[in-house]
Amino acid sequence: MLLKDSCVLEITITHFSGFKWRSYLKLARVANKEHPLHLSLGGRLDEVVVAYETYGHLSEGGDNVILLNHALTGDSHPSAHTQHDEKGWWEPLVGPGRPLDTEKFFIICANVLGGCQGTTGPASPNPDTGLPYGMNFPEITLLDTVHVQKRLLDVLGVHHVKLIIGGSMGGMQSLEWSVAYPDFMDGVMVIAAPGYASSQSIAYNKVGRQAIILDPEWREGNYYGGIGPEKGLAIARAVGMITYQSEMSMEGKFGRKRRNGCFEIENYLDYQGNSLARRFDANSYLYLLRALDYYNLLKSCNSYEDALSKIRAKVMVVGVSSDILYPPYQQEELVEAMCDSGVDAQYALLESPHGHDGFLIDFHLLRPMIRNFMNHLIK
Amino acid sequence: MLLKDSCVLEITITHFSGFKWRSYLKLARVANKEHPLHLSLGGRLDEVVVAYETYGHLSEGGDNVILLNHALTGDSHPSAHTQHDEKGWWEPLVGPGRPLDTEKFFIICANVLGGCQGTTGPASPNPDTGLPYGMNFPEITLLDTVHVQKRLLDVLGVHHVKLIIGGSMGGMQSLEWSVAYPDFMDGVMVIAAPGYASSQSIAYNKVGRQAIILDPEWREGNYYGGIGPEKGLAIARAVGMITYQSEMSMEGKFGRKRRNGCFEIENYLDYQGNSLARRFDANSYLYLLRALDYYNLLKSCNSYEDALSKIRAKVMVVGVSSDILYPPYQQEELVEAMCDSGVDAQYALLESPHGHDGFLIDFHLLRPMIRNFMNHLIK
Incomplete structure (x- = not known):
């Protein structure tokens, strides 16, 4: 046992x-x-x-x-x-x-x-x-x-x-x-x-994974002890955050409001991306997105x-x-x-x-x- | 004149x-x-x-x-x-x-x-x-x-x-x-x-831009004569291609079909991304996406x-x-x-x-x- x-x-x-x-x-x-x-x-x-x-x-x-x-x-x-x-x-x-x-x-x-x-x-x-x-x-x-x-x-x-x-x-x-x-x-x-x-969900996941892999700090996945692909993971998270909301809810919350020279929706995605990058391992994100793709x-x-x-x-x-x-x-x-x-x-x-x-x-x-x-x- | x-x-x-x-x-x-x-x-x-x-x-x-x-x-x-x-x-x-x-x-x-x-x-x-x-x-x-x-x-x-x-x-x-x-x-x-x-369209554009900028070949935009951020632009294009189609049309075309170990939708996005990277300037893409954000x-x-x-x-x-x-x-x-x-x-x-x-x-x-x-x- x-x-x-x-x-x-x-x-x-x-x-x-x-x-x-x-x-x-x-x-x-x-x-x-x-x-x-x-x-x-x-x-x-x-x-x-x-x-x-x-x-x-x-x-x-x-x-x-x-x-x-x-x-x-x-x-x-x-x-x-x-x-x-x-x-x-x-x-x-x-x-x-x-x-x-x-x-x-x-x-x-x-x-x-x-x-x-x-x-x-x-x-x-x-x-x-x-x-x-x-x-x-x-x-x-x-x-x-x-x-x-x-x-x-x-x-x-x-x-x-x-x-x-x-x-x-x-x-x-x-x-x-x-x-x-x-x-x-x-x-x-x-x-x-x-x-x-669905193929669309696989497509979103692919974009997220590609962004992580593109980050030079990803280093083929051997980044432990280093910075890690924080920027790539933040992009992947931004893709996720878009798909987790509806067009209308996003429009209601952010619309075309601006702050610090950016649109509020951009600040929001930056914030969400950076906070995930601090609390989530990018390689885990890669493997779990792939598991989602395989789900059937x-x-x-x-x-x-x-x-x-x-x-x-x-x-x-x-x-x-x-x-x-x-x-x-x-x-x-x-x-x-x-x-x-x-x-x-x-x-x-x-x-x-x-x-x-x-x-x-x-x-x-x-x-x-x-x-x-x-x-x-x-x- | x-x-x-x-x-x-x-x-x-x-x-x-x-x-x-x-x-x-x-x-x-x-x-x-x-x-x-x-x-x-x-x-x-x-x-x-x-x-x-x-x-x-x-x-x-x-x-x-x-x-x-x-x-x-x-x-x-x-x-x-x-x-x-x-x-x-x-x-x-x-x-x-x-x-x-x-x-x-x-x-x-x-x-x-x-x-x-x-x-x-x-x-x-x-x-x-x-x-x-x-x-x-x-x-x-x-x-x-x-x-x-x-x-x-x-x-x-x-x-x-x-x-x-x-x-x-x-x-x-x-x-x-x-x-x-x-x-x-x-x-x-x-x-x-x-x-x-809309804020959602701005969000998609932001993801695309961030991917280009993350590509080490982007070199702050000074890549002319070099390779250029082909991978980043391909990711940005993939985001675009998802938003240009409907969930149902994508599902009908690609579903969960696979080829060469990948889902067909992935091969399709790779193909579309790489072909755009050959025919389109990444900096143009950055400036035009931003112009789209500003559109009002x-x-x-x-x-x-x-x-x-x-x-x-x-x-x-x-x-x-x-x-x-x-x-x-x-x-x-x-x-x-x-x-x-x-x-x-x-x-x-x-x-x-x-x-x-x-x-x-x-x-x-x-x-x-x-x-x-x-x-x-x-x-």
Whole structure:
């Protein structure tokens, strides 16, 4: 069996200087030389550490688990653990009395494989050399992250979960779960995530990656200890930020306003780009964008229906009306195909002006959606 | 008076190696030390050469002129002059018996100020030094291009035009014309161009510019004679190509198809990026994107209506249904404001799946629209 979390604190987790150790962060080693992680695209990892946080308590029957998956640049910290703890990225939805109720449920949130907030990624030491992997990190997919999460749940003694939930990349992982481990969960809730990456989303990701690679500070990925491709990553982030908003919300916020000789939208993109560059590893960004490109529930199946017919969980898919990155029609299509495959799937539209980022903003709309779906699961 | 075209052939036009001399290209010097061009943002050019082409013949009354404006990476060559001449960017619309009928009309198309296909731009020699301007080229706006075109028409002895027409950036110039020289034209036809640049379009342009500037081969703009920032320009072009298409058209063309280990959409963006890098000057791209950002018909006016009430021409504005760069609602808004200001303006929707680029693809739909508007002008 794999080692328990307490055993792995001696491990050098990451060479990425932006990694922030948090009070409630835990680590679990889920792969080692004896139990390596074989990856979907043929690679292998001889050492995988997962950084995760938990909220609430596991019930005696072990029937109150919720797995919450973060988006591209998120982490294992959706919510503050105490009053003085830093706020998380889904703060209004996770906590006592909130839709993901930490008084009732045992909520687990783990940093993704390939990430830079504690889980093994390109900035982690390659056990063969002791040096950071950089571009020697093997190619990964979101399914690999699901396998890592499964191993984490094994370590934690969780054999079944009530709900797997997430938005954007977190929603894609949730969907991968439902196909890969159909009997492991009662429900899956997916917000602003399609069944596969469209060519347009791949195109945006390509632009982001090319910008990072063009930065002379990228140095073929061997920048650890140096400045790193901060400018390239900032450009990649700017592309992201455009696609996370709607044309109208951006126009409403920034319009043609100017400050310091620049348009406000430019200052905003600079600010967002620079702040991501400080807190996110550029190589992680490269690997995760590529994993997003590879994302496709169909994979080797002959049809959408073929893949989806494996699903046993109840599924709730939410599209965001103004999402330009994963337009709601893609989510509608997914749910239609699920229904055609006999899945208990429902679709809801989150009427938001905020674009893709609606799932991180419109909590007042998500709140009843999550509560309703939770009730549907308990029924 | 300014010098006639025949006098300027001795001028070194450009240091940009991608500049292609065409058989029917003509040059006119429209500014010199004695008649400098004072620019909207305070700069000055002591030497301006315009590269242009003409089709058909000027009538004796001089009442058959059409000014056709090209888009961002276009040039003065909308159509082949002879059977053996290279095809142009609006080939099916310009020629004998075509909607812009070269048997009836005298059609003028000029490369924009700041461009790299013969008209003075950042690759042109600075008359003070003999060296290319590079980033010492003054900041320009689309209104400056209009002033340059006006001088060209003066040189050509044209005192009034029947129609000014263009798509995208060419449409913006046409609108600038209608406000700057209200009595100079009978009609203005604008396709896929709004009344001002939205914050989203500015955001896309910023990403493109940042990518060029990040390229170490950009060398602060002093790359002439060297490789130049081909990779940065290719990224900027990729951003453009995404915004010129619709999500659905891209999905239909590329989907998740792969070739040589890459997604087809990636190969396509590489191809488009590299081919632009060969034929377009990166500094021109920087200056023209900035001119697009500055584009705003309102300018110092108190309201949209204030600016638009100057217009005397009949106006036809065409939005492209699937345009994500300048969504059709922006064109609708513009026409509504024009009508509120008493302008004889009409709006039509070009139902196209091709996104912004519809104005360079859906000729079968544009053909009757142009013909109808021409009839409306002659009435």
